[in-house]
Amino acid sequence: MESLIPVGLTDLQGVYPALNLAVAGIVILLLDAFFPMRSKLLSAWITLIALHLSFTCGLHRLTSGMDETFFHGAVRMDPFTHAFTVIICLASTLAVLSAPKYLRLRDCHYAEYYALILFSVSGMLLFSAAEELIMLFLALETMSIPVYCLVAFTRDNEYSTEASMKYFVMGAFATGFMVYGVALLYGSAGSGYFADLPRGAASSPGLFYSGMTLVLIGFLFKIAAVPFNMWTPDAYEGAPTPVTTFMAEAVKAAPFSGMIKLLIVAFGFSQAVHLWMPAFIGIAILTMVVGNMVALVQTDMKRMLGYSSIAHSGYILVGIVASVKLNSSEALASVLYYLFIYVLMNAGAFGILILFSHKNKDTNAIDDLVGLGRERPWAAAFMGIYTLSLTGIPPLGGFFGKFYIFSYAIKAGLTPLVIVAILTSVMSAFYYLKIIVAMYFREPSDPQHPAAFSYEGYSVFLIAMLCFTAFGVIYFGIFPKTPLTLARLAAASLIPAP
């Protein structure tokens, strides 16, 4: 009998970013048990500090180019993972910054909120590091289950609970397929490690390809690709806005990490690529068309942003397909850059909604923004920046994100796909500009009593978040070099230069 392979301190250090967050979550729970009256804002601070530590750790590792495996190969800490650590921690920080005041307005400012966020984020970080199917699956669930609860966090709101229920049921449904896929893949290859999976295609292709399909379906559900997107608008609309922010960014970005890793490491051999790539192209087209088209007729901003996030998944899928087809790390880097910018601009847009949310009512309808440009020029200007960036107007970040992805897609010979992508982006301008038109050009229906815009959701946290995102969208649009260089570093660890 072989003896147990020891697990050392280095392994724990290896997963430090995730471990740190999980511990912080437990600390928050304990603090809340012992100091219930003082724990709320303290929890927020602990969360921010923990996220910051993970963020800096990820950034440091990314720049130092650390590439090691831990826990007998269950996780691999490579630059690609670090890049996602950075993006996820950033996205979560932005979401957490937007939360405290809103939750207080809704009378549900509990410490559990932060604990759940931290558990979820630690799941995401392990997810992006996973090199093995069981690890991948468990991390995905650790990421998802807190979110189901967070969606229903305003428990008295029936929309919120209904949305959570739907999300949970659909999530469980998707999880079922995913577990099945994991089992089939394991059965075909006799091992769960990504690098071993391709041999399953040789020994039992039937199992392998069924498993591949089912696992990918699990991912497509998480990133809300059509037709697995149905939960998105409902969950986005029903969830408390800070949770929507969290979902639209961190929960959205994280699944891409595992999916890209699997697609390149496990399903990157030519036979598998020939099978999944046409399907992914079809899904990308469907996702872009449906997401943008349905967004056109929405009147609720959260719902509209939900559909727009579906559409953005489509653009990212285009980038992924292009980078696999080109086998180019630069193309993959453009996907990472896009995710980074997407996180910034989306967080900002939701932040403005939070800024104007009232005690018992959200300011979500596009009509609610009429006259904002006159009443609150700064807030309107910020919102304008985010929307223009989401539309893809140069020189904002959103433009360069799309520009890079599309130009690599053209290089990969995916011209029809790019044409669809550009047409749908043009389509998206209609509904994004609707916001700007409402803010600046529409007259209030009752000119005697224009809507009063009170900063009820105001908090220093939120203002910091808005300033940072607006600055980032502009700055990283004009100076994309730093994020791009880091992204290229990260992508090169997954697709080595030929």
Add this chain to the structure above:
Amino acid sequence: MIILQTLSARLPDILFYLFAGLSLIGAVQVLCRRNPMNAAVSMVVTVLSIAVLYILLSAYFIAAAQMIVYAGAIVVLFIFVIMLLNLSAKEIGRRRYTLFKAFAAFVAAAVGVSLLPGVRGAPRAISEQPIDPSFGSAKTVGRLLFGEFLLPFELTSILILAAMVAGVVLAKRDITPNRTFSPVDAILDLLLKSDRKDKSP
């Protein structure tokens, strides 16, 4: 005699199909029963049949774990909850058959059929490998859990903690803190009060 001999030789196969079928029937029953109590009992059937399948694979430890954890703990918990809720027939409502449900069933069946060809090619690959006699024993499982799969195993603890917190947040009637509940605050109060007593004349 010959029949008996062949029967005993084929016994594992026969048992497999028998219990696999039972588990499927149980699973379908869980879905279709309107009465939650019936559904829970059907789930016991499924869970136990699967335990038998583990035994057939000579994974005795896992079979035992399956019985104790699922049949023993989880389903019993379900039944407790169902009994506490004490739903009446009116609340449960009646089953309705719609065209949509038929369509859904058809699609689901189509998915099932589509999965068949893939699965059919499987046994060849796996049965050719000789099974280690220690497979499925407590020791092997333990070694795997604390060796190769240590991190996923530990992650489940976070997962379950998160699920627990989530459950509490959603289900507890009132989670606004109650001052008297806090031991530390109580101690602080006590100290402060005694302090005040000293100063008062």
Add this chain to the structure above:
Amino acid sequence: MILLRYIILAPIAALLLNLLFGRFWSKTTTAFLACGAVFVSFAAAANNCVYMIRKLAVPEMQTIFDPVFSWISVGRVQVPVDLVFDPLSCVMCLIITGVGFLIHVYSVGYMSHDPGFRRFFIYLNLFIAFMLILVLADNLALLFVGWEGVGLCSYLLIGFWHTDMKNASAGKKAFVVNRVGDLGFLLGMLLILAVFGTLSVTDLRELISTAASAMTPASTAVATTICLLLFVGATGKSAQIPLYVWLPDAMAGPTPVSALIHAATMVTAGVYMIARLHFLYALSPVASAVVAAIGAATALFAAVIGLAQNDIKKVLAYSTISQLGYMFLAVGVGAYTFGIFHLTTHAFFKALLFLGSGSVIHAMSGEQDMQRMGGLRRYMPVTYWTFLVGTLAIAGIWPLSGFFSKDEILLSARLASTPVLSGAALFAIGLCAAFLTAFYMGRLFTLTFFGNSRASEETKHHIHESPWTMGGPLILLAVLAAGAGFGLRQFENFLSPIFGHPEEAPHEIKLAIMAVSLLAGITGLALSLYVYLRRPDIPRKISTSASLLCDCIANKFYIDELYEKTVVRLVYIAGIVSHAFDKHVVDRAVNWTGGGLRFGGFMLSFFQSGNVGTYAVWFLIGVLALLHAMGGVHPPPAP
């Protein structure tokens, strides 16, 4: 050495501060920030210039290179934001920031009563920043950013008093005419990218210097096309035939704007661009000849129109067009150094003249018609003397700067020996233009400062010398306009790393041409003085006896009307047609598309029923489709 990006960042910082916090502080602070920032840029540029002169002996140190960041990089197309500071951009930088600083200071006085004071300085700083980007850019794409940026600022500043319809439409005219030119520039740029695969001027220069020996007729044709397309852009920005029509109208803007943008800096961008790409123009004799011919023609044509204008700023505007023609003539015949030298001296004396005219207009309570001026010499000594210097300089009287630069251009034109154009003809045209320049400037000067005042009593009462913020810049510019000519040899040496040393002309020819051009200037001035001071009846006689010709000239040869009748009418008709097309075909199509999309979205949103069961079925259909598509059902054989 100071990093080049800080030269650009200073005005940007000032404008951002003024934009964000300007309303919290006084006009003085705003003005101080705006002027200070430009001065900081000037100091930085001067510092770098000194640094460069010290290192001039070392060939590789002749340029300062500042790679700021890589802006766009997709495969082969690289657009880095690289700034380059070589003698040429050094000269331009010093002009822009130096003259720009003086004009900023002048504006503090000129705009002091204007409610749009802060807005004005924000625009001015923005202009300086874009102009610096234009001249410091190593990459044509970045140059184009500056090119468009200064166009935008020019548009904003021409229409600065946009409540007046006339000003707004002048701004619009400038904008539209410049678009035509920009189209040419953009096409030229794309062609460069297609042919050479790079937009970096440094790389282009190296590519061409290695490939110049292997020129074929085809590649010459390509070079000619590129050069002509770029020149179309230059005619738009630098107001040459046929796209000059916007510049006289642009005088609707505040006078400091006319001085800074429409005389000293922006309008010279076309000349700068050609000088920057001189190695490209050297490949194509035809394109160079076109540049020279258009330049000479514009110089003469605009000078003729300038004879009969009564608006003091219009005269100066046509004079600017005419002098820009000289610069193009110079670069067209390959005398790049002298083109840039004339650009420099012109920046001094024309800024001086514009600021002087601004001072006059300020004193005359906004009156711009020279017929109602006169006799201002007594009231405004500073303006009078500085204006005199400017007039003598532009007329080319020794020893003022205009004499040197103009003389060198005429000399180069005379010596030019292109197969297409005769140098003698260019010289003759240039000489005529020089005579006319002296004449109309003399006329302007006489009508404004001599004789008896023809202003109304009330205006006369208000006439006063301008404050020191306006007088100071005038004096400084006058000193520069007077003395700059003596720096010609140093200037030549300084630019020689880029353009090389011009050939030394035979001494006799040099002297002869000096004499002739000086004569032209003096006779022009003298004649105008005589005519308008002693015999004011002569112009009247001429205008009655040759009324047709005079009408023609006074109405700018009816070019505006010609454009109005042809191009604008055509565009208008095209507009009507396309409007109809737009309304009846495109609009309907768009409405239908929009409606269709909305309808589609509406239909699709039906699937979003809110029922989890429906969602699950769609999910399952997706699973089914993917299982079939991804080989779950029909797995490919094992490899």
